[in-house]
Amino acid sequence: MSRTLVVAEAALRELLRRRTVLVILLLMPLAFYLSRRGDFLGQSIRFVCLGLAWALSTAALFAGSAARGMEPRLRLSGYGSRHLVLGRLLALWTVGVLLSTPYFLLVLADQRDVRYGAIALIMALTVFVSVPFGLLLSAVLPRELEGTLVLLTVVGLQMVMDPAGSATRALPFWFSRELATYAVDHTDGGYLVRGLTHGLVFAVALTVLVVVAAAVRLRQRRHLRLAT
Known part of the structure; x- marks a missing residue:
């Protein structure tokens, strides 16, 4: 656990060095929210969650790319792939x-007559899906x-495609539409179940893929060459 926390602290320090980027990422969801505030209550809530998804996925993308040069040295110091992956996930989920x-x-x-618990659930799932996605x-x-x-393409498709279409269910943030409909329109529990199931499946699947991809990459030793 101590090694995981060390990796988490290093990842947080790396993010804090990019202060301008952090400010932009902090304000981006606000722009998404204000663009649909007013007559589009459901869309404003969905868009602020997509703004959070974009911001967190981008932060995770930068954090993962920045760690590439540090990971081989940590491996030589005895850190396993589980420490590196879990530490980075822990740091970014905290952010x-x-x-x-x-x-x-x-x-x-700012909003009235909505199910605030469902909105909290949307944001929680957004955090747990966005980080492993990035x-x-x-x-x-x-x-x-x-x-x-790629991230721009995915989030852009999430915004412009018909959320009621079956194809959009293959996108990682489709759950925000179902849960936002449940929260704003006070629909039946089917929307809650579909949204929660979709979000949990993507969160678990993406996390597993991150662990597998990291384990495969860290086992490769590109600096070694076989003599022929």
Whole structure:
């Protein structure tokens, strides 16, 4: 556990060095929220969650890319892949909770006649899905620009595609639509069950994929070459 916490602390320090980026990421969900505030109550809540998803996935992408140069040295010092992955997940999930809390309080103060518990659930699932999603992109794509473009494509499709269509269920943040509908329109519990199930499945699946991708990458020793 102590090694996991050391990795988590190092990841937090790395993020804090990018202060300008952090400020932009902090304000991005607010822009999403204000763009739909007013006559589009359901969309404003859904969009602030998508803004959080974009911000947290981007932060995780940067954190994962920045750690590539440090990981081999930590491995030589006795750190296992589980320490590196869990430490980074713990740090970024903590950042996600800290980032989403002000926006939950904003909705709590600004919106009326909504199910606040469901909104808290949306934001919690957004945190637990966004972080492994960003880390997975950093694990499978070698450059931050490529990961950012993929992330932009996914979030953009999440916004423009018909959320009622079956194809959108393959996107990682579809649950926000179901839970936002349940929270704002006071629909039946089917929306809650579908949204919760979708979010949990993606959170678990993405986390497992991050662990597997990290284990495979850290076992590779590109600096070694066989003599022929």
